[in-house]
Amino acid sequence: MRPFVYERATSPEDAVRAARGKVTANLPPVQAPGQFIAGGTNMTDYMKLDVMRPEILVDVNGIDRNRYGRIEEFDGGIRFGHLVRMAEAEEHPAVKAKYPVIAQSLQLAASQQIRNMATLGGNVLQRTRCDYFREATWACNKREPGSGCSAMDGINRRHALLGTSDQCIASYPGDFAQALIALDALVETQGPKGxxxxxxxDLHVEPGNTPNVETVLEPGELITFITVPSGxxxxRSMYLKIRDRQSYEFAVTSTAVALDLDGDTVRDVRIAxxxxxxxxxxxxxAEDALKGKPLTPETASAAADAAFAGAKxxxxxxxxxxxxxxxVIRALLETKNMEA
Known part of the structure; x- marks a missing residue:
């Protein structure tokens, strides 16, 4: 691991100032010299592997947890501070009762030890990566733009089928994010521009010609809150995760589903x-293939076909x-049978 400076921020303003202070070029956040750390469950791994080389780590755990470590219900939704731990959110009574897809996406992620440490703000920003990214001796456009993508003709069993480019086919590994995108979540940030x-x-972007750019955030921009509207x-929502083993493993495939039914007819549906x-x-x-139709094995199958029509x-x-x-089919039919 390379030498670095450690700072502990006591407010979002302090954190932004400390992280942004080292930026001297127009870099994507993942390549900026200043990086935030909370649970640290990914960052320290990457530093040990020498695939991330921050000059300064800004610890945000000292920021007011009474504000940024809270889960608050309000008329119309639920709001998570960025310092809420994954384990806290998965066990929250309102999350389990009213947003089961969120609770399940967290329960099925990583290990209990990691979920006790990892924050929600850090979790949604975990790197889209693969084994070739993690091993510095292999070419990787995400790690070193222009060097090539070893996964294209390599062992690509875990890699993406959707949203890929000729520069990168790494798959986004998170679970919580699938629930958030299905439920139209909103993130609040604080950064150098306010x-x-x-x-x-809109937070994450496809690799295109710049796979080293993973989000629309700027260097030094900190997620402060995540809001999920109720509906x-x-x-009536669930997260189904298929993986090679039953614990501590990324999804081979997964589906987040949320359903609004009128009898058997789909009034609204969210599929991630x-x-x-x-x-x-x-x-x-997939959603358009189902709306206004009865949810049956046949219509669920048609939705699944639509979901993967653009797969490469x-x-x-x-x-x-x-x-x-x-x-997708199993998640839809199991969600249909839930009590709403």
């Missing part, structure tokens, strides 16, 4: 796909298409 609100659906679909895309992925095509498989990950479709 405060702003960003639709969660007729939030109680995990493990198969380069960013948190909401499938509007590589040599070793084509199996994710039929598996992903079955994941």
């Amino acid at each position: 405060n702003r609100k960003i639709r969660f659906a 007729a679909w939030t109680r 796909l995990g493990g198969v895309a380069t960013r948190p992925w909401r499938s509007r095509e 498989p590589r040599k070793y990950n084509a199996f994710k298409i039929p598996l992903g479709k079955e994941t």
Whole structure:
């Protein structure tokens, strides 16, 4: 691990100032010399692997937890401070009762030890990456733009089918983010240019020609709150995760579903796909295939086909298409049978 400076911020303003102070060029946040750290469950790994080389780490755990470590219900939704731990959110009574897809997406992530430490703000910003990114001897456009992508013709079983480019096919690994994009969440940030609100659906970007750019955030911009609006679909919701083993493993495929039904007819539906895309992925095509129709095995299958119509498989990950479709179908039919 390379030498670095450690600072502990006591306010969002302090954190932004400390992280932004080292920026001397127009860099994406992941390559900026100043980086935020909270749970530290990813950052320290990358530093040990020498794939991230921050000059300064700004610890945000000293920021007021009475404000930024709280979960607050309000008329129309629920609001999470960025310092709320994953384990706190998954066990919160209102989250479990009214937003089960959120609780399940957190319960199925990582290990209990990690969830006890990791914050919600840090979790949604975990890097889109693969084994070639983590091993510095392999070419990786995300780590070193222009060096090439070893995964294209390498072992790409875990890689993305949706939102890929000829520069990068790494899949976004998070679970919580799939629930957030399905439920139209909003993030609030504080940065060098002040405060702003960003639709969660707009926070992450596809790799395109710049896979080293993963979000629309600026260097030194800190997520402060995540807000999820309530709706007729939030109680009847679930997260289904298919993985190689039952604990501490990324999704091979996953689906976040939220349903509003009139009898068997779909009034509204939200569908997000995990493990198969380069960013948190909401499938509007699958939703459109279901709205206004009865939810049956046949219509669920049509929605699953629509979800993967644009998939671009590589040599070793084509199996994710039929598996992903079955994941969507199962999630839809199991959610239909939930008590709302």
